[in-house]
Amino acid sequence: MGRFDQEQKRALADPQGFWGEAAAAIDWDQPWDKVLDDSNPPFYRWFAGGRLNTCYNALDRHADGGRGGQAALIYDSPVTDTVRSYTYSELRDLVARFAGAMATHGVAKGDRVIIYMPMVPEAVIAMLACARLGAIHSVVFGGFAASELATRIDDATPKMILAASCGVEVNRVIPYKPLLDAAIEQAAHKPDHCIVLQRPMERAEMTAGRDLDWTEVAAAAKPHDCVSVAATDPLYILYTSGTTGEPKGIVRDNGGHAVALKWSMKAVYDIEPGEVYWAASDVGWVVGHSYIVYAPLLHGCTTILYEGKPVGTPDPGAFWRVISQHKVVTMFTAPTAFRAIRQQDPTGVHIDKYDLAHYRALFLAGERCDPDTLAWAQEKLKVPVIDHWWQTETGWSIAANCLGIEALPIKPGSPSRAVPGWDVRALDDGGHEVPRGKIGSIVCKLPLPPGSLPTLWKADARFREAYLDEFPGFYKTADAGYIDEDGYVYVMARTDDIINVAGHRLSTGAMEEVLAAHPDVAECAVIGVADSLKGQLPVGFLVVNAGVERSEAEIVADVVRMVRERIGPVAAFKTAAVAKRLPKTRSGKILRGTMRAIADGESYKTPATIDDPAILDEIAVTLRSLGYPHAS
Numbered sequence: 001m002g003r004f005d006q007e008q009k010r011a012l013a014d015p016q017g018f019w020g021e022a023a024a025a026i027d028w029d030q031p032w033d034k035v036l037d038d039s040n041p042p043f044y045r046w047f048a049g050g051r052l053n054t055c056y057n058a059l060d061r062h063a064d065g066g067r068g069g070q071a072a073l074i075y076d077s078p079v080t081d082t083v084r085s086y087t088y089s090e091l092r093d094l095v096a097r098f099a100g101a102m103a104t105h106g107v108a109k110g111d112r113v114i115i116y117m118p119m120v121p122e123a124v125i126a127m128l129a130c131a132r133l134g135a136i137h138s139v140v141f142g143g144f145a146a147s148e149l150a151t152r153i154d155d156a157t158p159k160m161i162l163a164a165s166c167g168v169e170v171n172r173v174i175p176y177k178p179l180l181d182a183a184i185e186q187a188a189h190k191p192d193h194c195i196v197l198q199r200p201m202e203r204a205e206m207t208a209g210r211d212l213d214w215t216e217v218a219a220a221a222k223p224h225d226c227v228s229v230a231a232t233d234p235l236y237i238l239y240t241s242g243t244t245g246e247p248k249g250i251v252r253d254n255g256g257h258a259v260a261l262k263w264s265m266k267a268v269y270d271i272e273p274g275e276v277y278w279a280a281s282d283v284g285w286v287v288g289h290s291y292i293v294y295a296p297l298l299h300g301c302t303t304i305l306y307e308g309k310p311v312g313t314p315d316p317g318a319f320w321r322v323i324s325q326h327k328v329v330t331m332f333t334a335p336t337a338f339r340a341i342r343q344q345d346p347t348g349v350h351i352d353k354y355d356l357a358h359y360r361a362l363f364l365a366g367e368r369c370d371p372d373t374l375a376w377a378q379e380k381l382k383v384p385v386i387d388h389w390w391q392t393e394t395g396w397s398i399a400a401n402c403l404g405i406e407a408l409p410i411k412p413g414s415p416s417r418a419v420p421g422w423d424v425r426a427l428d429d430g431g432h433e434v435p436r437g438k439i440g441s442i443v444c445k446l447p448l449p450p451g452s453l454p455t456l457w458k459a460d461a462r463f464r465e466a467y468l469d470e471f472p473g474f475y476k477t478a479d480a481g482y483i484d485e486d487g488y489v490y491v492m493a494r495t496d497d498i499i500n501v502a503g504h505r506l507s508t509g510a511m512e513e514v515l516a517a518h519p520d521v522a523e524c525a526v527i528g529v530a531d532s533l534k535g536q537l538p539v540g541f542l543v544v545n546a547g548v549e550r551s552e553a554e555i556v557a558d559v560v561r562m563v564r565e566r567i568g569p570v571a572a573f574k575t576a577a578v579a580k581r582l583p584k585t586r587s588g589k590i591l592r593g594t595m596r597a598i599a600d601g602e603s604y605k606t607p608a609t610i611d612d613p614a615i616l617d618e619i620a621v622t623l624r625s626l627g628y629p630h631a632s
C-alpha cells in the first residue's frame, strides 16, 4: 500500500487519532475534551472544549517565534503600481492596533463585521483583526451590487462594516462607498459604524456620526491582545450562491479550520514554512479566505496579495512576473485565468521572459479544468499541474493530488482522489452507490473532516434541507460525476441551478428572479452556456406580456442593466433574447437542461414529458441568432 493509501485509510478509520495528531501543529490556549464530538448527529463539532485564537496562530506565534523579520504578506498591485512587503512583526502590530480601533468603537467577541473591500492589505488586516477579537467577519466580494450587500447585512446583522472608498479594475476605478451607502439604506439592519479606508484614486463622502476614517482610528488606537475563543466558535461567515436569491451563509469554526488548513499546506500543496505561496484569487471568495489569508500564514509562509488580473495588467506575462519577482514556489488559481492567458499568448512567449527556476507546481480549482488547458499549462510551465476540487462549503479540497504525501499519476479531467478525511461516493437517486465509472450524485459520508461547514448561519434547518436530507448520512455536494476504478473522482456538472462564470459561483435562479421583476416579462429562464474563456456564461430567455409598448431590444437592455444593478457586474449577464414560449414538461417545469444542450451543440433526447416539442426548434433558432452553438 502506498503512502497516500495508508494516510487515507488511517484518516477514515481513526479520525480522532489522525486529526488529533494534526492539531498538535496549532497552539491551543486550552486542549480539547474530544477531537470529534459526534453526540448530536448530523451536527458534528471538532475539538469541542478546546480554546485558541486563530490570529495568534497566524501571526503572533510566528512574529514572536523567530519569523518576526520574515515577509508575511507581499502586496503586489499592478493596477496602482505598488509593491509593498509586511513582515510578520509589522503585520501583527498593524492587526493588533486595528483590532484595538474596532474594540474602541464597540466590536467584541461574537459580533459580526462585514468587510466590503478590494484586494488591499487592509482587507487582510481587517479579517485578522476580527479573528483577534473573536468577532465574526463576513467578506463580501466587491463585484456584487448594493442589493446583494444589503441581503448579507440583514442576514449577518453586523455591528460594524469595514470598507474602502474604491476598487481599481484594469481600466476604471469603482467607487465602493455609494454602493455601501445604498446597501445600508436598503437593509433593515443598520450597523453602528463604518470604518472607511480612503484610497487616493477616489475619496468617499463620509456620513457624520456613522462613518470613521480608517487611518485616523488606527492611529488613535492601542494594540489589542488575542481573545481566546472556543474551537467551535465561528471565525467567519461567507455567503455563497444557493438555489434562490437568498445566499447561504457558510459558517466556519476556529479550531477545525486552523487544523485542517495548516495540515493541507504540507499534505496537499507540499509547502514548507518560510516559502512563498500565491493564490491568485480574491479575498471575497473562499479560495482567498483559505489560501491568501489563513493557510499560508498559519503555516509561516509568505503570502502574495495580488491586485491585478492574469491579462491586461499589463500583459499576459503578469503571473510569471509575480512568480519570478517574489520567488513564488507554488501558485493556485482558476482554469479561466489560464484560458485568458493562453488566448493572448498561445505560444508562451511571455513565460520565456522570466526566471521560473524556483517554481514547483500549479494548482487549479473553482471550476472543471478542461484537459486542454491542463495540457497547455503543463507543457508551457514544465511543472505538475494539479486540478483539485472543493467548494465554499468545504473550505479546502475534497479531492486533490496530495503532493506532500505522495504524488499520484495525473489523469486529465480528474481532480484525483479523495483527500484523507473525505469519504467520497457517487450515488443514484435511490441513495445506492453506482458502479465505478457511472455518473451519480457525488456525496461525502458524514462526519465531514475538520474545516468544513458545521452549519449555515442561523439556519440549521436550511443546512439539513440543502445538504443532508436527500441522502441520509451523507453531505450532498450538488456536483454530479463518477469515480473510476482507481478511485479518481470526475466532477462533471452541478445538479442544481448553479453556474460557474470565470471561476465565480452564481445562481441562475437568482438571475431569473431579477428578470421576472421586469414589468413586461411574463416568464423567463436563465441557462449557463459553455464559453471558451469563462467556462460558462448566463443567457436569458424572456417571454414578454402581450401588448407591451417597449421594443424587444429595450426590454433586453433593461434586464441586462437590472442584473448588473441587483446582482452585480460579476454575474457577467450580457445576453438575453425574447422567445415566444419556453419549452416545458406537461407539469409546467421549464426544460433548462435541454435548452443548454441545444446552446452547447450537444446531442439531446426530446423529453417524453415535453408539452410541445416544436418549441425546442424555436429556441434553437433564437439561440442561433445569438451565436449559439459556437461551433456550428
Ligand code: COA
Pocket (backbone or CB within 6 Å): 118, 141, 142, 143, 144, 167, 169, 174, 280, 281, 282, 285, 287, 309, 310, 311, 333, 334, 336, 337, 340, 365, 366, 501, 502, 503, 504, 533, 534, 568, 569, 570, 571, 572
Ligand atoms: N469589483 C468590481 N467589479 C468587479 C470586480 C470587483 N472586485 N471583479 C470583477 N468585476 C467586474 C469586472 O470589471 C467585469 O466588469 P465589466 O462587465 O464591466 O467588464 C465584470 O465584473 C465581470 O468580471 P470577470 O468575470 O472577472 O471578467 P473580466 O473580463 O474582468 O476578467 C478573467 C476575466 C478570466 C481575467 C477574470 O475573471 C479572472 O482573472 N478570473 C480568475 C478567476 C478567479 O479569480 N476566481 C476566483 C476563485 S479561484
Ligand code: AMP
Pocket (backbone or CB within 6 Å): 240, 286, 364, 365, 366, 367, 368, 369, 387, 388, 389, 390, 391, 392, 393, 415, 477, 478, 479, 491, 492, 493, 494, 500, 503, 504, 505
Ligand atoms: P465555490 O463554492 O465557488 O468554490 O464553487 C464550488 C463549485 O465549483 C463546485 O461545487 C464545483 O461545481 C465547481 N468546482 C470547483 N472546483 C472544481 C474542480 N476542480 N473540478 C470541477 N468542478 C469544480
